[in-house]
Amino acid sequence: MPAYTRLDVDERRRRLLELGADLFTRFAYDELSMSRIAKEAGISKALLYHYFPSKEAYFVATLEEKTAELAARTEPDESLPPLEQLSASLEAYLAWVEENAGSYEKMIRSSSVPEVRALLDRVRGETAQRIVDGIRGDKPATPVLRAAVGGWLWFMDGACLDWLEHRDMDRETVHGLLLATLVGAVLAAGEGL
Amino acid sequence: MPAYTRLDVDERRRRLLELGADLFTRFAYDELSMSRIAKEAGISKALLYHYFPSKEAYFVATLEEKTAELAARTEPDESLPPLEQLSASLEAYLAWVEENAGSYEKMIRSSSVPEVRALLDRVRGETAQRIVDGIRGDKPATPVLRAAVGGWLWFMDGACLDWLEHRDMDRETVHGLLLATLVGAVLAAGEGL
Numbered sequence: 001m002p003a004y005t006r007l008d009v010d011e012r013r014r015r016l017l018e019l020g021a022d023l024f025t026r027f028a029y030d031e032l033s034m035s036r037i038a039k040e041a042g043i044s045k046a047l048l049y050h051y052f053p054s055k056e057a058y059f060v061a062t063l064e065e066k067t068a069e070l071a072a073r074t075e076p077d078e079s080l081p082p083l084e085q086l087s088a089s090l091e092a093y094l095a096w097v098e099e100n101a102g103s104y105e106k107m108i109r110s111s112s113v114p115e116v117r118a119l120l121d122r123v124r125g126e127t128a129q130r131i132v133d134g135i136r137g138d139k140p141a142t143p144v145l146r147a148a149v150g151g152w153l154w155f156m157d158g159a160c161l162d163w164l165e166h167r168d169m170d171r172e173t174v175h176g177l178l179l180a181t182l183v184g185a186v187l188a189a190g191e192g193l
Numbered sequence: 194m195p196a197y198t199r200l201d202v203d204e205r206r207r208r209l210l211e212l213g214a215d216l217f218t219r220f221a222y223d224e225l226s227m228s229r230i231a232k233e234a235g236i237s238k239a240l241l242y243h244y245f246p247s248k249e250a251y252f253v254a255t256l257e258e259k260t261a262e263l264a265a266r267t268e269p270d271e272s273l274p275p276l277e278q279l280s281a282s283l284e285a286y287l288a289w290v291e292e293n294a295g296s297y298e299k300m301i302r303s304s305s306v307p308e309v310r311a312l313l314d315r316v317r318g319e320t321a322q323r324i325v326d327g328i329r330g331d332k333p334a335t336p337v338l339r340a341a342v343g344g345w346l347w348f349m350d351g352a353c354l355d356w357l358e359h360r361d362m363d364r365e366t367v368h369g370l371l372l373a374t375l376v377g378a379v380l381a382a383g384e385g386l
Contacts, residue, residue: 111304143361144370151352151374158347159340168336177337177381181344184377188370 013051016041020062025102029059029110060115066103067123070096074127082134083193087179089130094160094171094178101164108157124153131182135191148189152182206244209234213255218295222252222303253308259296260316263289267320275327276386280372282323287353287364287371294357301350317346324375328384341382345375 019041023032034055038045052058074092076085097104110116128149132141141149156178163174186193212234216225227248231241245251267285269278290297303309321342325334334342349371356367379386 109304109310111302117302143359144366146359147352147355147362147367148370148374150355151348151370154351155344155348155374155378159344162340162343166336166339169340173337174340177341177344177378180381181341181348181374181378184381185348185370185374188373188377 012043016048016051016058017062017065020058021066021100021103024059024062025106029055034058056113056115060119063103063107063116063119066100066107067119070100071123071126076130076134083183085134086131086182086193087175090178091171091175093156094175097160097164098171105161105164108161124150127153135186135193142189142191145186145189145191148185149182152185155181155185205236209241209244209251210255210258213251214259214293214296217252217255218299222248227251249306249308253312256296256300256309256312259293259300260312263293264316264319269323269327276376278327279324279375279386280368283371284364284368286349287368290353290357291364298354298357301354317343320346328379328386335382335384338379338382338384341378342375345378348374348378 020037023037023040032055034048035045037055037058038048041048048058052061070093073096074089076089078085080088107116107120111120128146131149132145135141135145159174159178163169183193213230216230216233225248227241228238230248230251231238234241241251245254263286266289267282269282271278273281300309300313304313321339324342325338328334328338352367352371356362376386
C-alpha cells in the first residue's frame with residue numbers, strides 16, 4: 001500500500017480532473033464507464049471510486065474545475081472603470097471559451113442534467129451580480145435590469161456556440177458584438193454603463 | 194371493435210396531445226409512465242401505443258404541437274414594415290409564453306434531450322431566418338449578423354425564463370426590453386432594423 005502524502009492526493013485529483021475534461025469532450029457521456037476511465041487514467045477502478053463516488057460526480061467535478069478556472073481568469077480588475085472591467089473580463093472569457101471549446105459546448109449542451117444546470121445557474125447568477133454591482137453599486141437591480149443582464153448571459157452563450165460552430169469570425173468581432181449588445185440591453189433597461 | 198372514422202382518430206390524437214402538454218408540465222418526466230398516461234386519458238395502454246410508440250415520442254409530439262401553435266401565432270404580417278412585423282410577432286410570442294408557461298419552461302429546460310434540442314434548433318433557425326430576411330432581403334446574413342440574431346433568440350429565452358420565475362414585470366416591459374436589445378445587437382452587427 002503506497003502511503004500517499006497530501007500533495008500526492010491533490011495532484012492525482014487534479015490530473016484526474018484534467019483527464020475527465022478531455023474524456024467527456026471526446027466521448028459521449030454514455031460511452032464512458034468508470035472502468036474505462038480508470039483504464040485511461042492508468043489506475044484501478046477502486047482508486048478512481050476513492051476520488052469520485054460515481055461517473056456523474058466525476059463529470060460534475062470536471063465541470064466545476066473548469067468553471068473555477070474560468071472564474072479566476074475573468075475576475076474583474078476593480079481599479080478600472082466598469083465598462084473597461086467588463087470589456088477585459090469578456091476578453092478573458094472568450095479566450096477561455098476558445099481554448100476550452102469542447103468542455104464549454106458540453107456544459108451548455110448538458111444543461112438539463114440537474115447538477116450541470118445548478119452549476120450553470122450559479123455561474124450565471126454570480127456573473128450577473130458582478131455586472132449589476134458595476135452598474136448599480138450597492139443598490140439592488142430593478143426587475144428589468146435583472147432580466148436584461150440575465151438575458152444577455154444567455155445571448156453570450158448562444159453567440160459563443162454560433163462562433164464555435166462556424167469559426168468564421170475573429171474573437172474581436174465576437175467581443176465587440178457582445179459588449180455592444182450588453183450596453184444596448186442595459187440602456188433599454190433604463191441604466192447606463 | 195369501434196370503427197373509428199378519420200376525424201375520430203385526428204380528434205383523439207389532438208386531445209392526447211393536449212393532455213400530454215398538461216401532464217408533462219405537472220409531473221416530472223420520470224414520474225409518468227405510458228400506463229399512467231393511458232389511465233389519465235381514459236383509454237387502454239394498447240390504444241395509447243397505437244398513437245405514440247413510446248413515452249419519448251409522445252413527449253416530443255406534444256412539444257411539436259405546441260411549437261406549431263406558436264409558429265402559427267407569431268407568423269409575421271408581411272404588409273407591415275420589418276420593425277413592426279417583428280414587434281407584433283414578439284408580442285404574440287410573449288402572449289403565448291405567458292399562456293403556456295409550463296410547456297415553455299419544460300421545453301427550454303429539456304434542451305439536452307436530443308429530440309428536444311433538434312426541435313429547439315429548428316425553431317430558432319427558422320425564426321432567425323425570418324428576422325435576417327426582414328433585414329437583408331434576399332442577401333444572406335453576414336457571420337456577425339447571424340451570431341447577433343441567433344444570440345438574441347437565446348437572450349429572449351433567458352429573459353422569458355427570468356420573467357416567468359419572478360413575475361414582477363408586465364408583458365410590455367419585457368417586450369420593450371427584447372425589441373430594444375435586438376435593435377442594439379443588429380446595430381452592433383453593422384445593420385439597421
